[in-house]
Amino acid sequence: MKTTVKNTQVTEDIFNQVDQLWDEEVEFLQEIGRYPTTLGNEQALQNYLAKHFEEMELDVDQFVPDMKELSSHPGFSVPEWGYDGRTVVVAKAPGADVKKGKSLIYQGHIDVVSPEPVSAWSYDPWGSTIKDGKMYGRGIQDMKSGVAAMIYAYKAVRAAGYRPAADFMLQTVIEEECTGNGALAALEKGYTADGALIPEPFGYKATKSQVGVMWMRVKVKGLGAHTERASEAVNAIEKLYVMMDALKKYRTHINEEPKHPDFAEHPHPLNVNIGTIQGGDWPSNVPSEATLEARVGFYPGQDPDEIKANVKEWLLEAAKEDEWLRECPPEITFYGFHAEGFALDDQSELFQVLDSAHETVLQTPPERSILTATTDARFFNLYYDIPCTCYGPTGGNMHGIDEWVDLESVKNVTKVYADFLVNWCGVVKEEK
Ligand SMILES: [Zn+2]
Known part of the structure; x- marks a missing residue:
C-alpha cells in the first residue's frame, strides 16, 4: 500500500534536475573523494x-558520539x-506538511579503509581520477558515491x-568500517524516522539480510632467547x-553447520579472516610475543556474545x-565490531517503495542482496524498529586496489x- 499516488510529472521534473545537476554532482x-578519511582522519x-x-539551508547538528552513553x-x-x-x-529539512508523508533518513558513512599498499x-587513491565512465579512489565506491547520490x-x-x-534527514557518519558507533550515536541522540536508506554500493540490489561480525585479538607468548639457545x-x-590453524578449522566448522535460510544458496557465507x-623485532631473535587480529562472521539471530x-x-x-x-x-x-546480523521482510512498504523507484529508473525487476558483511543498517532494524535497507551504485575492487565506481550507476541511484x-x-x- 502506497500512501501517496505516484505523480509522473513530479518525478520527471525531478529527474530532469538530476540530469541538470549531474556535472556538479x-x-x-571528486571533491569528497580527495579527503583521506581513514579511521581518525574523518573530521576535515x-x-x-x-x-x-x-548552504543547502538544512538544520545542521554536528556532535561527538558520547561513549559513556553508548557503552x-x-x-x-x-x-x-x-x-x-x-x-x-545530521542535516534536517523539517517537513513542509508532515501529515502527508512519512519521515525519512538517508545515511552514509564517510570513513574508508586503508588504501595500502598505495x-x-x-x-592516486585520493585523486578521484575519471576514466571511461569510472571514477577511481579509495572510498569512491564505498561509499562516497552513495553519499553524493543521496x-x-x-x-x-x-x-x-x-x-x-x-x-x-541527511546524515554522514563515521566508523561504519570498524564499530558502527557513529550511526548508533545518531540514533541514540534521537535522530530517528519512519524509514531509512543507506546507499551502500552493492549495485542496485536492496539488502535483505546481512551477517553478524565481530573482531578478536589472539596473543601468544613464547620464551624469548638468543637464536644460539633457540632449542x-x-x-x-x-x-x-597453532592458533591460525585452529581459526581456519573453526571457519570450516561453522560453514558446515546448517545455514540460515537466507544464506542457503551461498557456498561460504561465514568468513573468518x-x-x-x-610479532618479533629482529631476524636473529626468537620472538617472545605474537598477535593476530581476526574478523569472524555469524548468522542473523545469533548472539555476538555467544559467538565470542x-x-x-x-x-x-x-x-x-x-x-x-x-x-x-x-x-x-x-574489540571493534560487535555487530548482530539481521534478516528482513523484503515485502514491507519500504521495499515496495524502493522496488517501484528502481523499476521506474532502471526498468528492470528489483533484486535483493544477501550480505556476507555488516553495515550500519543493523542499528535501525534491530534496536529502533526503523525499516532500513541498503541500495546503491555499482563498482569494483571495494576495499581493494584501484577501487572504482560506475558513474552512470551513481546517476541512476540519485534518481532512485x-x-x-x-x-x-x-x-x-513551493510557493513562488
Ligand atoms: Zn560501506
Whole structure:
C-alpha cells in the first residue's frame, strides 16, 4: 500500500534536475573523494559536509558520539581509540506538511579503509581520477558515491521546486568500517524516522539480510632467547600458527553447520579472516610475543556474545593440544565490531517503495542482496524498529586496489533516491 499516488510529472521534473545537476554532482564526488578519511582522519570532510548542508539551508547538528552513553547499548562496539573532535553530521529539512508523508533518513558513512599498499594502485587513491565512465579512489565506491547520490537526490527535489512533506534527514557518519558507533550515536541522540536508506554500493540490489561480525585479538607468548639457545626457546610466531590453524578449522566448522535460510544458496557465507599478524623485532631473535587480529562472521539471530564465547572455547581447546600453549594459554580479547546480523521482510512498504523507484529508473525487476558483511543498517532494524535497507551504485575492487565506481550507476541511484523521497516522504510544491 502506497500512501501517496505516484505523480509522473513530479518525478520527471525531478529527474530532469538530476540530469541538470549531474556535472556538479560528479565534481562534488571528486571533491569528497580527495579527503583521506581513514579511521581518525574523518573530521576535515565532516566539517566540509556540515558547511555544505548549511548552504543547502538544512538544520545542521554536528556532535561527538558520547561513549559513556553508548557503552550500555546492546549494539555498542568497544573502540580502542578516542572520539575527541570526531563528529557525526545530521542535516534536517523539517517537513513542509508532515501529515502527508512519512519521515525519512538517508545515511552514509564517510570513513574508508586503508588504501595500502598505495604503490600497487594505478591511480592516486585520493585523486578521484575519471576514466571511461569510472571514477577511481579509495572510498569512491564505498561509499562516497552513495553519499553524493543521496545528497543530490535531495538537491534535485529542491531544484525542481519541491520540499519534502515529512521530516527528511541527511546524515554522514563515521566508523561504519570498524564499530558502527557513529550511526548508533545518531540514533541514540534521537535522530530517528519512519524509514531509512543507506546507499551502500552493492549495485542496485536492496539488502535483505546481512551477517553478524565481530573482531578478536589472539596473543601468544613464547620464551624469548638468543637464536644460539633457540632449542631452549619457544618461538611465539610458530606458536601463533597453532592458533591460525585452529581459526581456519573453526571457519570450516561453522560453514558446515546448517545455514540460515537466507544464506542457503551461498557456498561460504561465514568468513573468518585473519587480518593482521604482529610479532618479533629482529631476524636473529626468537620472538617472545605474537598477535593476530581476526574478523569472524555469524548468522542473523545469533548472539555476538555467544559467538565470542564459542570461538574462545574453540581456540582454548586447540591450545590444549599443544604442550606449550597448554601451560601458557593464549590471551583472547575482543574489540571493534560487535555487530548482530539481521534478516528482513523484503515485502514491507519500504521495499515496495524502493522496488517501484528502481523499476521506474532502471526498468528492470528489483533484486535483493544477501550480505556476507555488516553495515550500519543493523542499528535501525534491530534496536529502533526503523525499516532500513541498503541500495546503491555499482563498482569494483571495494576495499581493494584501484577501487572504482560506475558513474552512470551513481546517476541512476540519485534518481532512485529522488523517486523514493517523493513517494515515501511526499513532496509539497513551493510557493513562488
Ligand atoms: Zn560501506
